Amino acid sequence: MSSKQLNMVQAINSTLDMHMKEDDSIILLGEDIGKDGGVFRVTEGLQAKYGSDRVIDTPLVELGIVGMAIGMALSGLKPVPEIQFQDFIFTAFDQIVNQAAKMRYRSGGEYNVPMVLRTPYGGGIRGGLYHSQSGEAYFAHTAGLTVLSPSNPYDAKGLLTSAMKSKDPIIFLEPKRLYRSIKSDVPDEKYSIPIGKAALVHEGSKMTFVTYGSMVPTVVNTVTKHSIDADVIDLRTIMPYDGETILNSVKKTGKVIIVHEAPRTLGMGAEISAFIGERAVDYLMAPILRVCGPDIPFPYKLEEYYMPNEGRILKAINRVQEFR
């Protein structure tokens, strides 16, 4: 079995390429994705290979990109719209929430929208308020959507392959700060990572970390560096999240720290914490803690204070360790 060391940009690019080669119903559309290859170069070279009618440079209109993709999906194509930055998605929110997400339900199952909406999210590139947001909770809160976020190049390929097979709309959130910062061994052949299944990326017995996307390397590095005896769960699928894997770990460790970059209040951490409280309160030996972005807009110059880091994670570790 051959494989290559790829970063996440290369992994997503080669996965799109692999699927487009096999299936001419796949259409990519978005701003600057064709000739320019996308502002992060994720779609580099694909227009030259597949033509401008399959890799479409669209006018600057997010709601139009998503709306058009929905119509394509309803007419038998498999659109992969790109929203250049997740921060720009809000004019398309109506199309996502009221059209894509509800189409199957409201038509009694007659219509469905197989669309994979890709968008880079999160901080770490000094993008300020409008190139840094983590809006996963908005999408996770909408019935009909499936929300995925890979934390490494290997998962990016496997999750994207599952997304491409889905008959329903997928929100594929790409942690932009991991685009080029890590490489992994990515097999050349096709494989998929099932939707709804988390990965146990570090194993231990004294506490459980639940995290996903951009925060996974930060958590794993902290745990490894300080030899913390902890499970680290990478959700991979934000909605529907893998409740079973979370519970199994919590029942073993009795202590939970949830880490995400999005603001704390009503973020995924709130949901996961409530879920654990409902099902495993008897097993808990410490309060469930959240290490998250604060409830403020995302700042430009001071972004390293915004994003959860080793220091803040260690503080949470120390606090749960006080409970015995």
Add this chain to the structure above:
Amino acid sequence: MDEKEMFVKAYKAMALSRALDRKIVMAQRQGRVGFYTPTIGQEALQIGLSMALEKEDIVYQYYRDVPFMLHRGVPPETIIDQIMGNSSDIEKGRQMPSHFSSKKHNFMSIQSPVATNLPPATGAAYAIKYRKKNDIVVTTFGDGSTSTPDFHAAMNLAAVFDLPVVFLCENNKWAISLPVEKQTKVEIWKKADAYGMRGLKVDGNDLFTMYETSKKEVERVRKEKKPVLIEAVSYRIGPHSTSDDPNKYRTAEITDGSEKDPITIAEKKMIEHNYLTAEEIEKIKSDAKENIEKIFEEREKLPPPSPDTMFTDIYEKNNWIIDEEKEEIL
């Protein structure tokens, strides 16, 4: 089908639609129907366009298009089942009345937020063009929709990508309480020019004019693979919905059955062209009324959908969260 047969079929659909509307509005007042958006006054423009279409053409319609659906072959039973939200409803009783769907007849499922059907219509047209098919897409909307960002986005995309889309603006002059003069400073058809698209205005109250215009425009869109904006001017004879009282904000310009009513206009022309006699027209109307009465009584007896249908069709397959919630509630 010759011209005469075509127009007789069209007139019958108009009469059937009017009978259905009157019945549903009445039933709503009697507490037998929850809600409805009457289509009275917009029959001619919808059916005139429908006459020019092929079966394979796709329609992204809005919530005031019952005449269009009936003319294209959606059975009145299907319409009434949706309004009742009964166990035979395609949508399993999930949507408010007037939000129809029929894949079999190439009608898209209808949403409430206005104009959000327009951008998807461009995507459907893109798929047609990509697959080198000869079909076209029609999308319909009211005058109020022309103020939305979705209208702008869709018009621009259809023009930029040369897509076979007929944008049919059903200008009934009122968006709930706002008159069209307060909706926009320019005539709607003129907006097409700003997008590099053909635009025109037509008398939407005249079935014959509407058909002639639609025929030419549909042919052009199909052949040239380029969009058009048709502003069909009519009048919303009824209220916005059964929850609305137009007496609060306007004096009726056209009333049901009056001289300017598109059905009255159509009847005159049908007689002039020797397509129908006055007696035949009366018979069509009374048959339509009787037919609708019968169907309504029959469909009203159908039970609501079974509760477990509430928890299907969210995804292709339910996730564990939905399964748990279903178990808790049912």
